[in-house]
Amino acid sequence: MTTSPIDTQQPAVYLCQVGANVSCGACxxxxxxADASPEGIEAMLERRTRWFAAVPRTVAGLDAFAAQVKASEPQERPFPDFHHCPYLGLIIDDGRRVGCLLHPLAVGNGGVDWRGLSYYGGMACRTYFCPSVRQLPARWLAALGQSMDHWHLHGLIVTERKLLAAFFTAVEKRLGRPVEAGRFTAGSRAATWLNQFAALKTDWPHKRTGAPGPGNYFFEDGRYPRPGVWRENDAIPASPVETILAELDSGFASAAALENAQDRITSIIDGLAAELMPR
Structure with a gap:
């Protein structure tokens, strides 16, 4: 798999480890x-973290752990060429979130950085940032980081560069000005609206047949392009929110279904814009 060129300068808005319960392991x-539900992934990470606690911190021990994980878990992948790292686990401190079991700060590693044993190697693990973080405006990224309250949904939405761009662009068009990141404090009404939009990743009823799970192949190498909105016939019109529908892997058998989907999206856009209007 080809990734974006490594940039050794950390972006201004850091969204990998955000808070006690918010982090991202999407890359x-x-x-x-096979099971990307919150419950399925949490159970997988809990099991790995428990096993890893007893693993000798040697190359042989860590290699054996990776083999054990692979042998114990289904290997069917929505994106077969997208590597899934067996060293993903849970960070449990003052919170609970996804993280790297090989990191020097992980429990039991004694400050030793074992990430060189991972598929992409230690340099990529230390320096890679997804296209969203590199290309989206800082105000949108800050709003996102301040709004999410759980790692599962955070990681699903933060990598959706085109989806987020279309959404925030629509909100700012309604507002007539850029959004203010400071309005998206934890638990605020603005954060609630943004979470409602992010939740479309997991509860969207208009998925086209054959669409992959909620995850996203966000490496922009053209390997798994989204095909655009599926329509059963030419009588189903184009949509003012076409990009958002496409990035949600949508499909429609009727104009009524399309209208229902549009209404759900525009109600969130309008609700957030109204909340952000000057008082």
Whole structure:
């Protein structure tokens, strides 16, 4: 798999480890599993973390752990060429979130950085940032980071560069000005609206037949392009929110279904814009 060129300068808005319960493991293939539900992934990470606690911190021990994980878990992948790292686990401290079991700060590693044993190697693990973080405006990224309250949904939405761009662009068009990241404090009404939009990743009823799970192949190498909105016939019109529908892997058998989907999306856009209007 080809990734974006490594940039050794950390972006201004850091969204990998955000808070006690918010982090992202998407670039390590977290959601590229047969069961990408919150419950399924949490159980997988809990099991790995428990096993890893007893693993000798040697090359042989860590290699054996990876083999054990592979042998114990289904290997069917929505994106077969997207590597899923067996060293993803849970960070449990003052919170609970996804993280790297090989990291020098992980429990039991004694400050030793074992990430060189991972598929992409230690340099990629330390320096890679997804296209969203590199290309989207800082105000949108800050709003996102301040709004999410759980790692599962955070990792699903943060990698959706085109989806987020279309959404925030629509909100700012309604507002007539850029959004203010400071309005998206934890638990605020603005954060609630943004979470409602992010939740479309997991509860969208208009998925086209054959669409992959909620995860996203966000490496922009053209390997798994989204095909656009599926329509059963030419009588189903184009949509003002076409890009959002496409990035949600939508499909429609009727104009009525399309209208229902549009209404759900525009109600969130309008609700957030109204909340952000000057008082």
């Amino acid at each position: 390590c293939g977290l959601y590229n599993v």
